[in-house]
Amino acid sequence: MSGLQPKILVIEDDPQVRKFLTITLTSHDYAVIPAETGREGVRLATSVKPDAVLLDLGLPDMDGTEVISMLRSWSKIPILIVSARDHEDEKIRAFDMGANDFVTKPFGTGELLARLRAALRDSVLVVAEDTVVRVGDLCIDLTAHKVTVRDITVKLSPKEFALLKILALHAGKLLTHKYLMQKVWGDAYVEDNQYLRIYIAQLRQKLELDPARDQFIVNEPGIGYRLEASAAVT
Structure with a gap:
């Protein structure tokens, strides 16, 4: 994990939600990198190398599942979906594309932080075939x-x-x-x-x-x- 403060990339187009996530995460000792679009999020992921990604599916320039696919082409970084889409098919598609977890809006702060901690903890477990x-x-x-x-x-x-x-x-x-x-x-x-x-x-x-x-x-x-x-x- 990078540095003392885990870096969390927040890809969210809604300014109010993005602000809320930034304040919440910052107050719990996370360093937040905000992005408004999928393309900006992917660009920041390659340059900043965050420890985890919080990703909305309904982005203005592309569907969030496309972002998952692009990130998964080169990285195993934990990806947590934070979305108002709660249909089972949407969740299954996101998991099939490589998402690690799915949090449905509106969400409780405690649940989100617990799921983020779990994702960061699990990312330390690099399991190889000879283990x-x-x-x-x-x-x-x-x-x-x-x-x-x-x-x-x-x-x-x-x-x-x-x-x-x-x-x-x-x-x-x-x-x-x-x-x-x-x-x-x-x-x-x-x-x-x-x-x-x-x-x-x-x-x-x-x-x-x-x-x-x-x-x-x-x-x-x-x-x-x-x-x-x-x-x-x-």
């Missing part, structure tokens, strides 16, 4: 293809491990149904979420003390799944 990911009592050795829970080895099928591996490589990030289906089963199966539900249920049965409690694999209804953000990389 071991730990989530509480769950340990995933990505190289040895070995999974243990409370030091007991868990037998997983190749597809179960492939699904868990994708979740582990993006620990803490919400992955959409479409993304998971594409990565594990291929393009021909992206619309068939039944496979995904079955394998998630099987993983929970093998990994969770209480499969109904979502200790490790968390469900965001209608959108996707994430491996709990408390993952530690060794």
